[in-house]
Amino acid sequence: MIKVKENYSIKELHTFRMPVYARWFVEYETVDELRSLLQSDLLKQNKFLPIGGGSNLLFVRERYEGVLLHSAIKGISILQETESEVVVKVGAGIVWDDFVAYCVSQGWGGAENLSYIPGEVGASAVQNIGAYGVEVKDIIHEVETVEIATGATRVFQNPECEYGYRSSIFKHELKGKYIVTAVSYRLQKTPTLHLDYGNLRNSLPEGDITLADVREAVIGIRRSKLPEPDECGSAGSFFMNPVIPVEQYERLKTTYPDMPHYVVDETHVKVPAGWLIDRCGWKGKSVGGAAVYEKQCLVLVNKHNALPSDVVTLAEMIRQSVQETYGITINPEVNYIE
Numbered sequence: 001m002i003k004v005k006e007n008y009s010i011k012e013l014h015t016f017r018m019p020v021y022a023r024w025f026v027e028y029e030t031v032d033e034l035r036s037l038l039q040s041d042l043l044k045q046n047k048f049l050p051i052g053g054g055s056n057l058l059f060v061r062e063r064y065e066g067v068l069l070h071s072a073i074k075g076i077s078i079l080q081e082t083e084s085e086v087v088v089k090v091g092a093g094i095v096w097d098d099f100v101a102y103c104v105s106q107g108w109g110g111a112e113n114l115s116y117i118p119g120e121v122g123a124s125a126v127q128n129i130g131a132y133g134v135e136v137k138d139i140i141h142e143v144e145t146v147e148i149a150t151g152a153t154r155v156f157q158n159p160e161c162e163y164g165y166r167s168s169i170f171k172h173e174l175k176g177k178y179i180v181t182a183v184s185y186r187l188q189k190t191p192t193l194h195l196d197y198g199n200l201r202n203s204l205p206e207g208d209i210t211l212a213d214v215r216e217a218v219i220g221i222r223r224s225k226l227p228e229p230d231e232c233g234s235a236g237s238f239f240m241n242p243v244i245p246v247e248q249y250e251r252l253k254t255t256y257p258d259m260p261h262y263v264v265d266e267t268h269v270k271v272p273a274g275w276l277i278d279r280c281g282w283k284g285k286s287v288g289g290a291a292v293y294e295k296q297c298l299v300l301v302n303k304h305n306a307l308p309s310d311v312v313t314l315a316e317m318i319r320q321s322v323q324e325t326y327g328i329t330i331n332p333e334v335n336y337i338e
């Protein structure tokens with residue numbers, strides 16, 4: 001059934017938990033309902049934005065003058081199964097971490113390092129969520145969508161999604177053109193575990209490691225570094241880790257020998273934005289009700305009744321200070337919504 005709400009508080013529908021209202025909030029449960037909505041005057045005459053769990057959004061004003069369109073398409077079904085792997089189709093409106101928990105309970109490997117990431121399945125395929133050495137592109141088989149202009153369905157195979165670090169064709173060339181309705185993931189029945197990122201291995205028990213052990217360790221690390229969504233509003237990492245030329249990194253290293261980095265390819269390295277922000281002295285600093293999270297500077301939090309403008313100002317001040325100190329441009333991972 002289609003639900004339509006007017007002048008609707010979306011405080012609980014985005015993880016920054018700021019006092020924001022939407023002119024309309026509309027929810028659909030099937031692809032046909034989405035198609036009929038796309039034909040409706042409401043969507044033809046107003047701007048609209050498909051949203052998932054609202055975990056990567058920054059509403060820059062206290063009112064969104066358009067339609068927020070949320071998929072409540074559910075369902076998990078097996079598309080293919082062999083002795084070694086399974087391909088499962090998952091509705092865009094399923095909560096991402098519920099799906100990860102389901103995979104772990106079935107003994108299917110591939111998603112466990114991505115445990116406890118907020119958000120929903122549809123957005124996972126747009127954002128290419130990643131953590132602890134795994135990105136969702138590593139397990140995406142195909143992405144089912146509806147074209148906004150025509151209502152036609154289109155299935156994108158993994159390579160067609162042009163995945164990169166926190167990026168996909170849906171965020172760039174095809175931005176605003178397709179809505180994800182379901183994602184199929186390819187999972188392993190005899191999983192290869194990825195335990196070499198950061199302190200993951202140290203958080204695991206000795207001996208044979210199960211998918212459930214990995215999930216538990218990842219949840220433990222995330223809980224220790226990132227704010228609990230119910231306790232303090234945030235959108236996870238606010239900035240992406242900048243990718244810079246190796247020569248620039250080598251020059252910076254002479255002044256900042258302890259600057260961490262990850263090799264991206266022969267000519268580029270990635271530098272943790274959290275480290276840069278930390279070293280610029282931002283830890284715990286605030287603007288109005290918005291603050292830099294004490295345990296992880298990459299996260300901006302709604303510490304105390306923050307307004308969208310507080311977060312926008314704080315983010316801009318941080319961006320400028322990193323630019324001036326290191327000559328490195330950091331860009332937001334969160335999507336700014338006008």
Ligand code: EPU
Pocket residue numbers: 130131132133197198225226235236237238239240241260272273274275278295296297298333
């Ligand atoms: N660091 C600091 N100070 C800080 C934060 C980080 O010095 O305040 C240093 C750490 O000591 C470490 C390095 O920066 O040497 C990297 O930190 P961390 O391993 O915590 O990871 P990250 O690069 O800050 C990325 C993702 C996270 C993901 C983790 C683990 C991005 C933008 N963020 O963070 O993703 O959970 O790696 O894989 O790539 C998210 O996207 O919302 C998110 C939480």
